[in-house]
Amino acid sequence: MNIHDKRMPASVTTGPIGKSRKVYSSPKGRDDIRVPCREIPLDPSSGEPPLPVYDPSGPYTCASFTPDLSAGLPSARPWLATRTGLETYQGRGVKPEDNGFAEGERLVPPCPAERRLHRAAGASSVTQFEFARAGIVTEEMIYVAHRENLCRERALDVAKERIADGESFGAAIPEFITPEFVREEVARGRAIIPANVNHPELEPVIIGRNFLVKVNANIGNSAVTSSVADEVEKMVWAIRWGADTVMDLSTGRNIHNIRDWIIRNASVPIGTVPIYQALEKVGGDALKLDWEVFKDTLIEQAEQGVDYFTIHAGVRLAYVPLTANRVTGIVSRGGSIMARWCLSKHKESFLYERFDEICDIMRKYDVSFSLGDGLRPGCNADANDAAQFAELETLGELTKIAWDKGCQVMIEGPGHVPMHKIKANMDKQLKVCGEAPFYTLGPLVTDIAPGYDHITSGIGAAMIGWFGTSMLCYVTPKEHLGLPDRDDVKTGVITYRIAAHAADLAKGHPAARERDDAMSRARFDFRWEDQFEIGLDPDTAREFHDATLPKEAHKVAHFCSMCGPKFCSMQITRDLREEAKEIERQKGMAEKSAEFLEKGASIYVEAK
């Protein structure tokens, strides 16, 4: 194996985001738990401390970090090595069919990084859910509590007021997150910490309605286009801009080895749809799928360290006819594969029938369920129909089975839904799935804008995030048209960070507004560099500003190109505020204003 092998990925994007600085901190007395945060330094004139922001970008944005993709990331979960209940063992190894029988030049070399394999020893409890139910607070729980609090510390004095000011539709957002609160939420099934015991590189993240809304980015090659280097870069690029988890939806050859490279270098949870690979293994013929090939694929991927599996076990034989009169039928790949299998064989889905066995496998590695919505609507016309809701009820039934088996569960949601039908999805999901986290794709609120579906779906995502969805699966501008490239990934992630943050704000997350307010103060003070840096995308903001006002002097100018120097409303307001201060000194302005309002009379002295 040669590190210069051209088929192997050699580099990814690294370095700090703008002028920000990665800092790690530990909960008191737990130096083994190192939680990342990104600090945005502000201009000294602001008199403000650096602004902390939640940071899923991994070590790649640390100024001092140089990645070695062949070695993979260092462990972020050192405690796994000694965790009770885990055993090390010899895995199943890689089989030729795992890579679609690719050979020679066509084979993507495996990632040389080797890890000791773990799984639950016998019936030992190893999932976060089992620990939580047993009253045990894990390192992952302490980690995510600390992580969610990082930006919350400075807002503690206004937390109660901010929560009261929001509308959370029944969520229970705390002022401050304790590890015990995390444990309770995980034990109730209201939150999950997707964290395969074979993914030590992972920086744990929590997904649940009472935490910050998370964003997933999909990557993956297809039979038509593919490169392992591109996919690893897309993963690193996606987390750089704010993806909290990444799904590898690769199809085609080399699927195993590409995933290996991704997981060994991923600091975020990685999700997959195992049925895609199972289908590859049977030559793309859905009718050849069976439990054995699927089971083997689950074990293969669990051993690699995949953190959550999309399992389309809710596509039952009886629901398939319910899609017959739809405008766009079944649009989920997994859903259509299973529908075909069920209908052609005239059998109940083996995913449904073998669900308890699937649970047994996933429990051993703590792979979380992402119960797939194989019958999600593919257009507004099909939204909230009988097929979709029948499947959702089955997902609720399966949630309870998975919980009984000790597994963590989240539920996937639509899709294409007009605005007025979004809330019904959230309400029904909460009800029938026992408040298990909802993980939605969009939804797209109209079908008429190919090329702009990050926007059509970002609208729906912000709304459903507000209503209670825990994680939003991004949609890129290429949706419905092609595979996203690096630029599309960035646009998709940033659009969804907007949606997630807008949801946090509306829910009354106690610290969400800190960043907005810091931006607003920077705007009012004409601190242009601070405005760029506080934003989600400093590079683009700076570039747009410089397109009309390129000179360095303009970055400290007290105006912008919209109004020019003479008309700037912010500057007028600043002047006005100075004048008002003068008046206030003389008269006690606020008091007089109230008086004025009541009497309609003229009571001010004139400003100089």
Next chain:
Amino acid sequence: MNIHDKRMPASVTTGPIGKSRKVYSSPKGRDDIRVPCREIPLDPSSGEPPLPVYDPSGPYTCASFTPDLSAGLPSARPWLATRTGLETYQGRGVKPEDNGFAEGERLVPPCPAERRLHRAAGASSVTQFEFARAGIVTEEMIYVAHRENLCRERALDVAKERIADGESFGAAIPEFITPEFVREEVARGRAIIPANVNHPELEPVIIGRNFLVKVNANIGNSAVTSSVADEVEKMVWAIRWGADTVMDLSTGRNIHNIRDWIIRNASVPIGTVPIYQALEKVGGDALKLDWEVFKDTLIEQAEQGVDYFTIHAGVRLAYVPLTANRVTGIVSRGGSIMARWCLSKHKESFLYERFDEICDIMRKYDVSFSLGDGLRPGCNADANDAAQFAELETLGELTKIAWDKGCQVMIEGPGHVPMHKIKANMDKQLKVCGEAPFYTLGPLVTDIAPGYDHITSGIGAAMIGWFGTSMLCYVTPKEHLGLPDRDDVKTGVITYRIAAHAADLAKGHPAARERDDAMSRARFDFRWEDQFEIGLDPDTAREFHDATLPKEAHKVAHFCSMCGPKFCSMQITRDLREEAKEIERQKGMAEKSAEFLEKGASIYVEAK
């Protein structure tokens, strides 16, 4: 005056949008009223007639039209020449200060197109509002009724059901629009048809809660950057992509002549903020503003044909102190100008005190009011505060005065508002402004994404459009950073067309879903060309598709680059549907499915 003068705009973008065809039709017996529509031809394999879509793009997208910018557009309102109540007269002419005393090479030449000046003769009624109140159905009312119905004709049989399926929050959307319905809505003040008697080039458009949601695009030069050719092109470009009205927010020199070029070539209503030009006339010093210069500016612009004026008459002296503790103070240019004037002079706003005189002028030309929200919040922290809502109540008071004076009125709204505070804006506006149309900027649902504020605001725009806003003022990616260029204008307009359409869908507009459904059928049938053409932006959709699947053959392929040929869920569903048909033939599938669901038993025969 030389047509080849380089300071004069010579060309704009013309030609059909994609493969669509501009068609004009007339209401029965009214050949003088020619209403445009855009028809998108679909592939013969679809068996579907061309899809009609609402078309604000003017003659520029007609294949046979060649513009002569110096001559201006031909009249679209021939009836104006003989309208009762109008008189022709000698206007005030152009004064040097109208163009900021620009001379020689620095002077943008006036547009050579000359029009006869009209105004109300004495006390004659000439506004759409006055006609409506008098029970008179104008040509403009017939025009907009026909226009709004164009896409509705094919949905008549499902109209009732679609309306019932929507959630309109109390709007009264009819199945079909009669001229009499338009008259009633205008008479009630619930809708306006901005249509200056001096803007014959205008294709009338209606703005109101019970009609399609409209989109406004802002253009305009500034003191920093400017070119008349750029601005005329931006206007034509904005309407090409779907802007229903355009506001010219120019500042700096040449403001009069630039506006002349824009209006003479504008088929959509043009709005302005007269205080900007008034301020230019007094050298940029707000304290030098007075009623005389403002009044003269109103007449100057009304004679040019501006269709609506933003008037910040709600910024009262007493409200200014209410902004003292805001994070971003006053962010409206007009608002800050008036606030400064009021506070520094310690006087009530002359716009407020002279409001009835303003009405008298605007009535004579039927310039509609767009009552400006000079105290709108400039950040989420300031949303829905005392200053904002105090001004809104004053706007309600002024609405009633304007109605009494015979004027058409709409109300401007915020701004920056988190999602959970949006609906309160709509509800309060409806209540205090007597259901006058609401015209909102965004709102932006978070402040942290400079470079992406078309998206932060598109989310809020879709929501407030759904709740009842009649027209959405676009925001471009350059917002807060610089002046939009042509690309930004397109991105902003398309983002807002998405928001407006999503709102129409959610409100239950009877025909809105026709376009979505046509797109969905094209998707299901793999009619790629139809997908591109039905979309809001055929060029971008085609380009994105071709980025991964460039060959012509791929445009008829029954798969896309997302899944590749083997995994396509749509194709699987099609196959599956064929199989299902076979089963149905044998057994009566739908019936049996219900039976199956009840009994949980196996009742199908196996498909071959």
